[in-house]
Amino acid sequence: MNDITISIQDKTYRSGHLDDRQHQAIADLQLGVGRNEFVCLLGPSGCGKTTLLNMIAGLDSHYQGHIRIGSQAATAKIGYVFQNPRLLPWYTVRQNIEVVFAQTPPAALIDALLADMQLSDVQQVYPERLSLGMQRRVAIIRAFAINPDILLMDEPFVSLDAPSARQVRNLLYSLWQQRPHTVLFVSHDLREAIALADRLIFLSPPPMRIISDIPVNIPRELRNDEAQIEAFREHLLSQHPAINGLL
Amino acid sequence: MLTGIFKFNHTTITLLSLLVLLGIWQLAASVANSLTLPYPAHVAQVFWQATQSGELPYHLGVTLLRLLVSFSIAMVLGCAIGVMLGKNKTLDAFFDNWLVIFLNIPALVTIILCYVWFGLAESAAILAVVINKLPNVIVTIREGTRALDKDLLEMAESYRFERKKTFVHVIWPQLHPFVMAATRSGLALIWKIILVVELLGRSNGMGYQLHLFFQLFDVASLLAYTFAFVAVIQLIEWLLLRPLDRKALRWRR
Numbered sequence: 001m002n003d004i005t006i007s008i009q010d011k012t013y014r015s016g017h018l019d020d021r022q023h024q025a026i027a028d029l030q031l032g033v034g035r036n037e038f039v040c041l042l043g044p045s046g047c048g049k050t051t052l053l054n055m056i057a058g059l060d061s062h063y064q065g066h067i068r069i070g071s072q073a074a075t076a077k078i079g080y081v082f083q084n085p086r087l088l089p090w091y092t093v094r095q096n097i098e099v100v101f102a103q104t105p106p107a108a109l110i111d112a113l114l115a116d117m118q119l120s121d122v123q124q125v126y127p128e129r130l131s132l133g134m135q136r137r138v139a140i141i142r143a144f145a146i147n148p149d150i151l152l153m154d155e156p157f158v159s160l161d162a163p164s165a166r167q168v169r170n171l172l173y174s175l176w177q178q179r180p181h182t183v184l185f186v187s188h189d190l191r192e193a194i195a196l197a198d199r200l201i202f203l204s205p206p207p208m209r210i211i212s213d214i215p216v217n218i219p220r221e222l223r224n225d226e227a228q229i230e231a232f233r234e235h236l237l238s239q240h241p242a243i244n245g246l247l
Numbered sequence: 248m249l250t251g252i253f254k255f256n257h258t259t260i261t262l263l264s265l266l267v268l269l270g271i272w273q274l275a276a277s278v279a280n281s282l283t284l285p286y287p288a289h290v291a292q293v294f295w296q297a298t299q300s301g302e303l304p305y306h307l308g309v310t311l312l313r314l315l316v317s318f319s320i321a322m323v324l325g326c327a328i329g330v331m332l333g334k335n336k337t338l339d340a341f342f343d344n345w346l347v348i349f350l351n352i353p354a355l356v357t358i359i360l361c362y363v364w365f366g367l368a369e370s371a372a373i374l375a376v377v378i379n380k381l382p383n384v385i386v387t388i389r390e391g392t393r394a395l396d397k398d399l400l401e402m403a404e405s406y407r408f409e410r411k412k413t414f415v416h417v418i419w420p421q422l423h424p425f426v427m428a429a430t431r432s433g434l435a436l437i438w439k440i441i442l443v444v445e446l447l448g449r450s451n452g453m454g455y456q457l458h459l460f461f462q463l464f465d466v467a468s469l470l471a472y473t474f475a476f477v478a479v480i481q482l483i484e485w486l487l488l489r490p491l492d493r494k495a496l497r498w499r500r
Contacts, residue, residue, distance in 0.1 A: 054401075058404070058405065059401050059404055059405055077407070078405050078406070078407075080402070080405040080406070082398065082401075082402065084398060086398050086399055086401075086402040088399065088416065088417065088420070089498055090420040090495075090498045091416075091498070092498075100406045100408075102409075126498040128498070128499075142406075146406070152405075
């Protein structure tokens with residue numbers, strides 16, 4: 001039984017250029033995601049990955065097809081980690097997390113998440129005083145905190161230097177293992193995707209469709225092992241040479 | 248060594264500069280030796296008498312009340328219309344022409360027309376001030392609304408913020424600098440217009456009094472009232488606007 005079912009027949013938008021041509025972003029896309037599954041979407045830049053996430057998040061409803069999340073589609077709770085952290089600069093780290101709750105924010109949970117993401121010391125600091133890596137971690141906490149039906153992550157480690165990206169990635173992975181959620185994670189970094197995901201979905205340039213759907217069978221405890229990741233990657237690329245041209 | 252001598256703190260410099268201004272005035276008065284340029288001491292005495300008699304506080308109070316009422320109406324209306332025009336391109340394209348016209352009508356014309364059409368009444372006076380101020384507020388808030396961060400609005404939408412919550416937590420903090428700008432420029436503008444409004448059609452308030460002093464050639468009273476006026480404006484800046492700014496902008500780097 002899928003937790004999330006995505007079935008898009010057509011997603012077209014105006015280019016916004018002078019010629020005002022219609023661009024088809026998604027032609028036909030069928031995707032099911034299981035409960036607490038971590039799925040990585042990989043594809044060339046501009047293939048419409050962000051558009052797809054926005055559609056799932058309910059920010060974009062101009063498409064033909066349907067997206068079902070859990071049992072209730074319209075009221076589903078979405079935790080969205082955007083490409084930019086999108087924190088409210090006039091609120092502190094803690095206020096930024098608290099503000100997304102409709103009711104009283106759960107203090108104990110927020111304390112625990114801040115500790116997990118190693119941000120307890122800066123919870124009263126304004127986001128603009130933090131590094132990008134720390135801001136990204138706040139955005140990840142914000143998404144986890146509401147206990148969402150689905151977590152959407154749009155390249156949350158992009159433009160971080162390699163050590164920071166790895167640090168945030170490891171923190172995210174251990175957070176997700178402690179608090180499993182259904183995740184759709186957009187990336188264009190194959191190693192990152194292999195280290196995190198249960199499944200890799202490779203997407204074509206627009207109009208977007210699924211090229212291949214590959215399970216990652218590396219055991220959870222070996223996800224930190226660079227050699228394992230590299231071996232899987234080599235094997236994958238030799239089996240599916242088409243992927244090489246995509247990324 | 249010279250820089251050492253001139254290293255005063257801010258308060259000292261302020262005091263010194265005001266003292267120098269006072270000195271120049273004193274000097275000019277003694278040179279002119281005329282009733283039309285009274286000595287500072289004389290003006291201070293007139294100020295004290297007018298305050299004691301209650302005349303100055305009464306007229307200043309009346310003007311301040313008019314200011315408060317017309318300013319509040321203009322700000323509330325201006326913010327609402329400004330946000331609307333900033334969000335809706337069609338409405339904006341339609342009303343932009345009106346705005347340009349209203350922005351360019353001289354204040355005096357609006358005042359005269361309001362008195363001609365609605366009579367020499369309090370409501371006509373308030374209306375004249377509001378009409379003069381409103382287009383400025385609308386234009387400023389419209390700019391602020393256009394500059395709203397779409398990323399943050401999307402964030403609010405995906406986390407299912409209700410309209411009110413979005414306004415309080417996401418939109419208002421971004422509009423705040425624009426509202427403050429409209430407040431500052433608005434106060435400066437209204438101060439000036441309200442005196443003309445009173446001069447032309449009211450029988451109390453600062454403008455009325457200034458007109459009276461002009462007819463009597465009473466420069467000492469004129470200056471005394473002016474200083475009271477300037478002092479009140481500065482007090483509003485120090486006690487109200489600056490603390491508001493500080494509170495709202497403490498998150499900035």
